[in-house]
Amino acid sequence: MVAAVSKTKARLTPEDWAQAALDSIAEGGLSSVAVEALAPKVGASKGSFYWHFQDRAALLEATFALWEKAKTEAIIEELDGIADPRRRLRRLFAIALSNPRAGRIEAVLSSQAHPQGMTVLRRVTTRRVEFLTGVFADLGFDPAAARRRALMTYTVFLGLFSLRQSDVGIVPTGAALDDYVEGVLDTLTRP
Amino acid sequence: MVAAVSKTKARLTPEDWAQAALDSIAEGGLSSVAVEALAPKVGASKGSFYWHFQDRAALLEATFALWEKAKTEAIIEELDGIADPRRRLRRLFAIALSNPRAGRIEAVLSSQAHPQGMTVLRRVTTRRVEFLTGVFADLGFDPAAARRRALMTYTVFLGLFSLRQSDVGIVPTGAALDDYVEGVLDTLTRP
DNA sequence: ACCTGAACACCGTTCAAGT
DNA sequence: ACCTGAACACCGTTCAAGT
Numbered sequence: 001m002v003a004a005v006s007k008t009k010a011r012l013t014p015e016d017w018a019q020a021a022l023d024s025i026a027e028g029g030l031s032s033v034a035v036e037a038l039a040p041k042v043g044a045s046k047g048s049f050y051w052h053f054q055d056r057a058a059l060l061e062a063t064f065a066l067w068e069k070a071k072t073e074a075i076i077e078e079l080d081g082i083a084d085p086r087r088r089l090r091r092l093f094a095i096a097l098s099n100p101r102a103g104r105i106e107a108v109l110s111s112q113a114h115p116q117g118m119t120v121l122r123r124v125t126t127r128r129v130e131f132l133t134g135v136f137a138d139l140g141f142d143p144a145a146a147r148r149r150a151l152m153t154y155t156v157f158l159g160l161f162s163l164r165q166s167d168v169g170i171v172p173t174g175a176a177l178d179d180y181v182e183g184v185l186d187t188l189t190r191p
Numbered sequence: 192m193v194a195a196v197s198k199t200k201a202r203l204t205p206e207d208w209a210q211a212a213l214d215s216i217a218e219g220g221l222s223s224v225a226v227e228a229l230a231p232k233v234g235a236s237k238g239s240f241y242w243h244f245q246d247r248a249a250l251l252e253a254t255f256a257l258w259e260k261a262k263t264e265a266i267i268e269e270l271d272g273i274a275d276p277r278r279r280l281r282r283l284f285a286i287a288l289s290n291p292r293a294g295r296i297e298a299v300l301s302s303q304a305h306p307q308g309m310t311v312l313r314r315v316t317t318r319r320v321e322f323l324t325g326v327f328a329d330l331g332f333d334p335a336a337a338r339r340r341a342l343m344t345y346t347v348f349l350g351l352f353s354l355r356q357s358d359v360g361i362v363p364t365g366a367a368l369d370d371y372v373e374g375v376l377d378t379l380t381r382p
Numbered sequence: 383a384c385c386t387g388a389a390c391a392c393c394g395t396t397c398a399a400g401t
Numbered sequence: 402a403c404c405t406g407a408a409c410a411c412c413g414t415t416c417a418a419g420t
Contacts, residue, residue, distance in 0.1 A: 011384070029303050036412050046413085048385050056413065104303075110353050111302035112220050112295075121357045129361055151361065152375055155350025162301050162349045163342075166312045170320055170342065184343055187378065202403070227393050237394080239404050247394065 014052045014062055016042050021063040026101055030108050033060065057116060064120040067105050072124045076131050085138035086189060089153075093181050096157065103161030129154050139189055153188050205243045205253055207233050212254040217292055221299050224251065248307060255311040258296050263315045267322050276329035277380060280344075284372050287348065294352030320345050330380060344379050 020042050024032045035049050035056060053059045075095055082088040096102055109121040132150035133143075141149060163171050172180045211233050215223045226247060230237050244250045266286055273279040287293055300312040323341035324334075332340060354362050363371045 031304060034412065035414085044384095045386055047387070047416085050414070050416095051384055106353075107298070107302045110298045110356055111304065112298065112356065113222060113302065113304070118357065122359045125354065125357055125359045125361065129359075148371065148374065151354075151371075152347065152378070155347045155354060156343065157346075158350035158353045159346025159348065162297075162353065163316065163346060165301055165303065166309065166316055168313045168316045168320075170316065180339065180342075183339065187343070225393065226395085235403095236405055238397085238406070241395070241397095242403055 012042060012044055012048065012052065015066070017049065017052060017059055018062040018066045021059055022066055022105075025063070025108060026104055029104075030060075030111075030113055033063070035059075057114065060114050061116040061120075064105070064109065064117050068120050068124055071102075071105070072127055076127065079131070085135045086185075088138075089132075089135050089185060089189070090181075093157070093185070096161070097164075097177065097181070100164065103165050106158070106161060107165055125154075136189075140191075149188060156184060156188065203233060203235055203239065203243065206257070208240065208243060208250055209253040209257045212250055213257055213296075216254070216299060217295055220295075221251075221302075221304055224254070226250075248305065251305050252307040252311075255296070255300065255308055259311050259315055262293075262296070263318055267318065270322070276326045277376070279329075280323075280326050280376060280380070281372075284348070284376070287352070288355075288368065288372070291355065294356050297349070297352060298356055316345075327380075332382075340379060347375060347379065 017038065020038050021033045024038065024041075033056070035046050039046050039049060049059075053062070075092075078095075079088050079092055082091055106121075109117040112118065129150050132153050133146050136146035136149040136153075137143065139146075160171065171177070208229065211229050212224045215229065215232075224247070226237050226240050230240060240250075244253070266283075269286075270279050270283055273282055297312075300308040303309060320341050323344050324337050327337035327340040327344075328334065330337075351362065362368070
């Protein structure tokens with residue numbers, strides 16, 4: 001359960017704490033991000049934490065920023081390499097749905113448990129809707145229509161994430177999920 | 192800020208605490224539901240709380256149950272009185288979007304901050320998707336198609352809630368929102 | 383510069399004692 | 402049966418003291 005502490009560097013960086021916090025959120029939600037609980041995982045004392053961060057809120061801010069870089073910027077960068085807009089969109093859903101735990105952070109941010117999360121959430125949302133607008137523009141929709149489609153696609157996307165989290169057995173899995181997504185994308189991209 | 196305490200009944204019921212907790216979540220999120228902070232609002236001591244509830248988790252359970260009754264059962268009951276399926280669906284979106292704070296509890300439940308919330312979330316989700324499946328069946332879709340449409344509609348619904356919470360200025364407001372919803376419902380109900 | 387360990391505050395929880 | 406107030410535990414935060 002306890003992650004092995006790297007022996008290669010004696011000194012800790014803020015990123016070490018943020019990464020530990022990110023893992024902790026995926027495992028046990030926001031409330032599991034406790035300085036006292038994290039300290040032994042990174043191999044330091046509670047007091048040490050307050051050298052790197054002003055408080056727990058600052059840690060969460062750094063954690064959300066880390067997630068933003070890994071899960072929005074990096075993915076959009078990959079997708080921008082795909083010329084065909086329909087394939088680009090399909091790939092996005094494939095990436096997003098490949099990890100059953102994806103959406104955990106989005107859920108935490110949306111719950112408004114922490115104001116600093118809202119800033120990141122706004123930035124990520126804007127970025128993603130922009131990306132989707134680009135996809136629909138490339139599909140030949142005029143700007144206003146592309147924007148509307150992008151918005152609807154993103155709500156479908158968010159809703160699917162949310163539904164998967166609650167795990168009601170309503171969201172299809174495996175091949176059925178692929179079929180479902182294919183059908184949804186058909187509906188969304190039809191002129 | 193502090194709600195006036197009713198003088199008409201000296202004794203408190205669990206519902207008094209649950210209602211106070213529900214209000215508190217809407218105002219300040221889950222973390223604002225603190226026994227110590229709630230006690231003066233209902234006009235009792237912390238100790239009194241533990242006569243009515245085993246712990247904070249039990250209060251949250253009761254709070255979620257209260258919300259379920261008010262926001263799912265009551266609304267579905269109203270909607271079931273509308274014969275025309277398209278109007279029924281439109282009315283659902285109207286109710287859901289009329290309160291800008293609607294979706295707060297859904298967000299809290301989805302964040303999995305509390306396991307007991309998941310039970311309620313699953314029940315509510317199942318109930319709502321069943322309701323939507325009925326709408327699409329009434330529109331003439333066969334069972335499997337009705338189910339798929341219901342699922343897609345519910346993800347659009349959840350996503351819209353979620354987006355509104357983050358308040359990015361991406362979701363249209365006022366008449367534009369009505370137009371947007373109308374367009375979305377058109378897309379969703381088209382055979 | 384970076385870290386430790388003790389101290390304190392806050393809030394969840396318990397409980398003996400009151401009505 | 403229902404409530405109070407004091408006590409304790411847990412974790413966020415501070416800080417004087419160490420390297």
